Every structure is written in structure tokens, then in C-alpha cells.
Amino acid sequence: MQYQYKYQHQQQGAESSSWGYYVPAARGMVGSDPLERVVRLASESAVVIFSISSCCMCHAVKRLFCGMGVNPTVYELDQDPRGKEIERALMRLLGNYSSAVPVVFIGGKLIGAMDRVMASHINGTLVPLLKEAGALWL
Amino acid sequence: MQSFKHLPPPEMYCHSSFFLRGEDGSRNQARFRYLGELDQTASAFHPDDAIDLSPNSMFSLKSGNVAVLSNNFNYDPALNTSIGSAEIATTGTGCLDTGQYMHPKGTTIVSSLGNGHSIENWGHSGMADNGQQTDTSTDVDTDDRNQLHGVQHGPVVVVDSRPKTGDQKTLRRLAQNREAARKSRLRKKAYVQQLETSRLRLAQLEQELQRAQQQGVFVATGFSGDHGSGNGVVVFDMEYAHWLEEHQRLISDLRAAVSSHMGDNELHLHVDGVMAHYDEIFRLKSIGTKADVFHMLSGMWKTPAERCFMWLGGFRSSELLKILGNHLEPLTDQQIMGICNLQQSSQQAEDALSQGMEALQQSLVDTLSSTSLGFAGSGNVADYMGQMAIAMGKLATLENFLHQADLLRQQTLQQMRRILTTRQAARALLVFGDYASRLRALSSLWLARPRD
Numbered sequence: 086m087q088y089q090y091k092y093q094h095q096q097q098g099a100e101s102s103s104w105g106y107y108v109p110a111a112r113g114m115v116g117s118d119p120l121e122r123v124v125r126l127a128s129e130s131a132v133v134i135f136s137i138s139s140c141c142m143c144h145a146v147k148r149l150f151c152g153m154g155v156n157p158t159v160y161e162l163d164q165d166p167r168g169k170e171i172e173r174a175l176m177r178l179l180g181n182y183s184s185a186v187p188v189v190f191i192g193g194k195l196i197g198a199m200d201r202v203m204a205s206h207i208n209g210t211l212v213p214l215l216k217e218a219g220a221l222w223l
Numbered sequence: 224m225q226s227f228k229h230l231p232p233p234e235m236y237c238h239s240s241f242f243l244r245g246e247d248g249s250r251n252q253a254r255f256r257y258l259g260e261l262d263q264t265a266s267a268f269h270p271d272d273a274i275d276l277s278p279n280s281m282f283s284l285k286s287g288n289v290a291v292l293s294n295n296f297n298y299d300p301a302l303n304t305s306i307g308s309a310e311i312a313t314t315g316t317g318c319l320d321t322g323q324y325m326h327p328k329g330t331t332i333v334s335s336l337g338n339g340h341s342i343e344n345w346g347h348s349g350m351a352d353n354g355q356q357t358d359t360s361t362d363v364d365t366d367d368r369n370q371l372h373g374v375q376h377g378p379v380v381v382v383d384s385r386p387k388t389g390d391q392k393t394l395r396r397l398a399q400n401r402e403a404a405r406k407s408r409l410r411k412k413a414y415v416q417q418l419e420t421s422r423l424r425l426a427q428l429e430q431e432l433q434r435a436q437q438q439g440v441f442v443a444t445g446f447s448g449d450h451g452s453g454n455g456v457v458v459f460d461m462e463y464a465h466w467l468e469e470h471q472r473l474i475s476d477l478r479a480a481v482s483s484h485m486g487d488n489e490l491h492l493h494v495d496g497v498m499a500h501y502d503e504i505f506r507l508k509s510i511g512t513k514a515d516v517f518h519m520l521s522g523m524w525k526t527p528a529e530r531c532f533m534w535l536g537g538f539r540s541s542e543l544l545k546i547l548g549n550h551l552e553p554l555t556d557q558q559i560m561g562i563c564n565l566q567q568s569s570q571q572a573e574d575a576l577s578q579g580m581e582a583l584q585q586s587l588v589d590t591l592s593s594t595s596l597g598f599a600g601s602g603n604v605a606d607y608m609g610q611m612a613i614a615m616g617k618l619a620t621l622e623n624f625l626h627q628a629d630l631l632r633q634q635t636l637q638q639m640r641r642i643l644t645t646r647q648a649a650r651a652l653l654v655f656g657d658y659a660s661r662l663r664a665l666s667s668l669w670l671a672r673p674r675d
Contacts, residue, residue, distance in 0.1 A: 141586065141620055142627075145579025152571050183623070199623075200630055206568045207634040208641075209561070 119170035120178070127190035130158035131220040135175055135188045137163045142199050143187040149202065153212075155220045162186065192218030434523075455514020460524050462507050466500075473497050474656035477649055487645045494645055497652050498636065505633045508536070509626065516622045526666035529659070535576060535628035540569040540635035543655060550654050551647050561642040569635045576631070580624055583617060590614045 117125075127133045132150060136143035138161045150157045162168030162185075175185040182198055189196040191214050196202055205211040215221040436457070473496055480493045512519045522530035532539075544566045554562070590613050640648050 139586065141579045141583040141617070142623055144582040145575045145624075145627075148578040149571060149575035152574055199627055203572050203627065203631055204634050206572060207565065207631070207638050209564055209568070209638070211568075212564075 119167065119174040122167075123171055123174055123178070124193075126160060127195070128193040131192060131218040132157040132215070133190040134159045135171065135186055136161055137172075137186050139163065140184070140186055142184070146187040146189060146199055146202060149206070153215070153221070154223075155215060157189075157220075191215060191220070455511065456518045459507060459511035459514065459518070463504070463524050466504050466507065470497075470500060470504075470656070471660065473500055474653065474660075477656075478653055481646075481649050481653065490649055491645050494640075494648050494652065497656075498640055501636055502633065505629050508629050512536075512622055512625050512629075516625055519625055520621070526663045528662050528666040528669065532662075534573070535580065536625045537629060537632055538659075539573060540632050541566060541573055543632075543635060544569065544639070546658050547651055547654060550650055551643065554647075558642055558647075562639075565635065565638050565642065569631065572631050576624060576628055583620060583624070587614060587617050590617065 123135070132155055134143070134146060134150070134157045136147065136159050147157065147159060160171075162172050165171065172185040175188050176182065178195065179185065179188065179198060184198075187199060189198075189202050191211075194214075196205060196211075196214075202211065205214070212221065473493075477493045477497055480490055508519060518524070519536045522533045522536065525533065532542075544562060547562075551562075590610050593610060639651065643651060
């Protein structure tokens, strides 16, 4: 995806992992770039949703996945001490959107906001992605 | 209220105890009743409801053969003959100047009908009615002339004439004065009541007018761009009306194309045309949503039946596929699977959005109900404003939901187009078009249905 590609450029010459960019081994929680943190968190689970607990569209996207029988990992940014940073990073990642959340990653790859998720579901590409990431088995 | 759409609504009021007998006696007996409104649909008309009195002095009759005095008769003992010519017998065309209500003096009022009939005055049968005789005889006594006003302004008082002595005259005059005063008070009361009712009616009409304007009844001034949201609403409604016309034209062209068995290449163009036209309505809706999300959600720009079955400002994509049903056969296995998947995914997306909307509503309830009741201290006001600000933010997400719902509809249509062949897609679009137009027709039929 294009966002992935952008990040890749920033990390030229680094060791590549399965997603094509370098994840520093000694990452920890230390002052890492929020975008790095996003990417790292996104790679830790098959389906990752960045959300805000009071956001209703986030609720909708969560219900969508649960309705399909998928169990997503949800990060509520309002409950994270550095949530604001991550929100800003997500906003930059998405481009010009009015809201940073919800943002969905599947298999570490950025899918996008609600509209992209729904479009992908309707045109039949979402389910194969989920299966590929191991989030769906049927 | 529906009846008023089809008829110019004169104000209709009746006085409670005013009786009007038709020329044929019992046949067209009409009774005045005090009513806020009368249902004026022709099918619902009963002769008993014939007489309406309006405060602006328009008096319309809806029964045949009910005769009333016209405005300009001369007070004349030979009244019977002149009355007959003033008979009014058609619906809604009769006029009687009920200047009685405006009349300053305590005039009693009687409308004489036809030959040999009379009207009782507010139930005082003793006073003016002499049975079947037309009570138009004059009283030569000059004192009584004050009360016998009827030459220019309207109906005539009817009194008995008898020989009198001086004493009797005085007594009689006093009695008549009392009577006249009483009647005057009753008239005044009736007038005031009519005013009240017409005030209510005026308020109602103003409201309707406002609603009608918002629905795109185009005022001659056009779009001055004064009020932001109202303007956006009017613009959308107008654009939608144009879109609908164009849509119907495209659908009938498509129908002609399908039945003419033209080749796929040409049919393709027609199908693409309809699809592109659908894209156009989604574009318009997107603009309309930014202008006034509540108007779009309300569905006031749709017909009532469409509005009833609406979901988040439009049709349900999952419904669309159910409507297709068996119309598309034969389908390949792959197509069947594609349609099934589409059905399922659109249903899931719809459910997700619906649940999101429910969460929105719930959180709005929580926000608005958490405000404390009093505004005693400044702390409370700050609280209140804070909660309102949060609520405003939540309302803003409504636009996003509406936008997502429209995207869902658009994508469902496009995916369907991808799955089907050109010919199948043409048939599908015709099925949708027909379904929608039938639903609209149903609305019209329902609105126009006869009611009793």
C-alpha cells in the first residue's frame, strides 16, 4: 500500500522484515517515533484497530469485524498516555481526513478508515485479506 | 388536513344554533354547527354539513337546493318572490355577506329562504319565526326600525306585527331591546370564538407553508442565498426533482433498449448511463448532507412511502439485492456466489452502521441527560456549555454516518454491476427503477385515497 511504501523510503538500507521495513530490536517504549509505535503495534496482531472509546464510527467498525467473526485488537487512544501523538501520526498517515480514528490494519498492512474498510468488504477483498492474516478460518 | 390540498380552503365556521332550512323543507335541512374545520372533500359531504360561515364573510354552500338571501335584496313585503331568484344551489359558490357579525347595532338576523321558509335566530323560535310563513312583514313603528336593519347589510329581522296601545308599545320595545342586546352579546361571543379558531388555523397554515417551502416549493424570488441551511435544502430538493425526471427518462430509454434486443455494445452505453446517473445523486446527496444533515436524514425530499422504509437517508443496499430476486436468472455459479457474498457483506456493513448510530444516540442521551437541572451557579453553566459542546461534536458525526451509508449504497451498486453481464445489469436496473417508481406511485395513491 502506498503508505507502507512511503515508510519504506525512510528506512533505506535497513534490515527488512516481512513488511519491508526495519523494526529496531531494542525498541522498548522509549521515546520512539509515534509512527513507529503504530506500525509496531499493528504488526503484533492479525487485525488491529486504533480507536477512541467515545467515537461512534469506531464502534461501528468494531461491530463490523465482530459480526464477521473476527476478533480485532483494539487500542483506545484516549486511554493511552501518548495517545495524542499517535492520533497525530495516524492523521498524517491517512492524508486529509477529518478524523484520525478509526484506522484499521490487517496483517500489519494499513487498510484505512471506515470508508476503505467498507469498500474493501463490499468489493470482496476484505475477507481474503482476513484469511491471509489468519483472522478468519472459514 | 389532506382535503385541503385539493380545495381552496375557505375558512369554515358555523354558529352553533343557526338553522337554515332548505327550500324543500326537510330534504336539505342544514344545520349550523360551531366547528373549527369541516372536512370539505366532496365524497365526505353530507347535507347536514352544508353550511359554513367564515369570518371573512364568505359563505359557501355545498348542498344543492339550499337557498339563501343574497346581499342586495331590498326589504320588501313582497320579499318572497325576490328571494326565490336569489337561490343558490351549487357547491361552494354561494356568497352571503355575513356582515351581521360586523354590525354595530343589536340587529337580529334572519335569512329567509325561498318561498315560505324562515330561519330561526339562535334558537329563539319565539321571537322571529312564524311557522311556515315568511316573516317579512314590517313593523311600522319607528322605534323598531333600529332593530329591523336589513336593507343594505344583509338579512332581515322578522317580527310579528300587531296592533298596539302606548303601554304595550313601550313594553314591547323594552322587550325587544333586551332581546336585541342578548343577541348582540351572543353574536359577539360567536365572533370572538371564530377569531380564536381562525388564529389557530392561521398558525397552522403558516407552519405548513414553511414546511412546503423547505420541501422545495419554489418561491418566485429564487435563491437569494440569505440563509445558509435553508438555501441548501431548497437547492437539493430542486436538484433531486430534476434528477428524478432524468432518471425516469433514462430508465425508459433503457427499457426500450432492452426490448429492442440491441447488441451488448450499445446496451452497455445505456447501462453505463444509468450507473453514472446514480453516481450523480450520491454526489448531490453529499453536498446536501454538508448543507443540512437533518434534512437529508429526515427524508422529506422523498415520498412518504419511500420515507417510511428508508434507512440512514436512503435505500437499504441489502434490500436491493433481495428485490432482484429471481429476475436475473440464469446466473453462473460464480455469479451466484458473488451475489450471495455481496448480499452478506452489504448486510453486515448496514448492521455495523446501524449499531454505530445506536451508539451515537445513546451517547447523545447520556450527554444531554447528564446536565444538572439548575443553573444556579456559574459552575453549572460552564458544565452545561461543556456538555453542549460535546453533544455538538457528536452531532457532527451524523454527517459521517450518512456519508458512509451513501458510500455503501454506491459501492453495492457498482459491485453488482461488476458481477453481472451487461444484459443482466440492464434488467437489474429496470427492476430497481420499477420498484422505486411503484413505491412513489403508492405514496400518491395513499395520499389521494377517499376517506370518510
